[in-house]
Amino acid sequence: MDQLPPLLDLLEENHSKAFIVLKDGRIAIEQYFGMFTQDSVWYWASAGKSLTSVLVGIAQQEGLLDIQAASSTYLGTGWTNCTPAQEAAITVRHQLSMTTGLDDGVPDTDCTDPACLQYLADPGTRWSYYNAPYTRLDGVISGASGQSINDFLLSHLTPGTGxxxxxxxxGYNNIFFSKPRMMARFGLLMLAQGTWNGDAILADENYYNAMITPSQALNPAYGYLWWLNGQSAFMLPGSQLVFPGTLMPNEP
Structure with a gap:
């Protein structure tokens, strides 16, 4: 514990707002900085993508959607600026794996208007970290379930896990906001392979395993909206270069 004060100082110097360490499912360290408290709310940024991936998996296990189905099954036709055939080839799985083939070179990569979602390559042949097709997964969940993504979360995830x-x-994005302990709970859920206190929340083992393993060969460091460390190669947002080695060599 002698090393804890310097760590907390470092976190504060780097403008951290909350820091939680869990051990055996319990809070071992919990620290807040500045005016931020246990009840303060902050945004998850792109970590919210991983939460959305879990919600898609829950929707599939409930029989509400199939990730192999065309995204237009749930979004309706005309959600892109592609030809009907090009659009019909894009599946929910392509959205999850960042391989829709839609052009990430548009002026605004957050824009979800159909005019912004333009064909560049056949789905599954090009990986690019592109926000807009991911954001449309909110519409996939809504179209499949008849609920907003917030109502779906509150009815399918909150009751079992808190x-x-x-x-x-x-703007165009849908950003997830929560209290810090909610993210800690989500981490516990994932470490327990989708279970909470013995209850299966994400019961589809095939989906869970696919989510946290390479989803395609183009970028082995990416699953279903999850970055994966320890792979043989990786790509980065905004680049088509493939780098050899693991994404973060000094991290788990």
């Missing part, structure tokens, strides 16, 4: 929060629109 994980709460809200997706809120920020």
């Amino acid at each position: 994980i709460g929060g809200l997706y809120l629109p920020v």
Whole structure:
């Protein structure tokens, strides 16, 4: 514990707001900085993508959607600026794996208007970290379930786990906001392979395993909206280069 004060100082110097360490499912360290408290709310940024991936998996296990189905099954036709055949080839799985083939070279990569979602390559042949097709997964969940993504979370994830929060629109994006302990709970859920206190929340083992293993050969360091460390190669957002080695060599 002698090393804890310097660590907390480092976190504060780097403008951290909350720091939680869990051990055996219990809070071992919990520290807040500045005006931020246990009840303060903050945004998950792109970590919210991983939460969305879990919600898609729950929707599939409930029989509400099939990730191999065309995204237009749930979004309706005309959600892109592609030809009907090009659009019909894009599946929910392509959205999860960042391989829709839609052009990430548009001026605004957050724009979800159909005019912004333009064909560049056949789905599954090009990996690019592109926000807009991911954001449209909110519409996939809504179209499949008849619920908003917030209502779906509150009815399918919160009751079993206590994980709460809200997706809120920020420009074109839908950003997840919650209290810090909600993210800690989500981490526990994932470490327990989708179970909570012995209850299966994400019961589809095939989906869970696919989510946290390489989803395609183009970028082995990416699953279903999860970055994967320890792979043989990786790509980075905004680049088509493939780098040899693991994404973060000094991290788990």
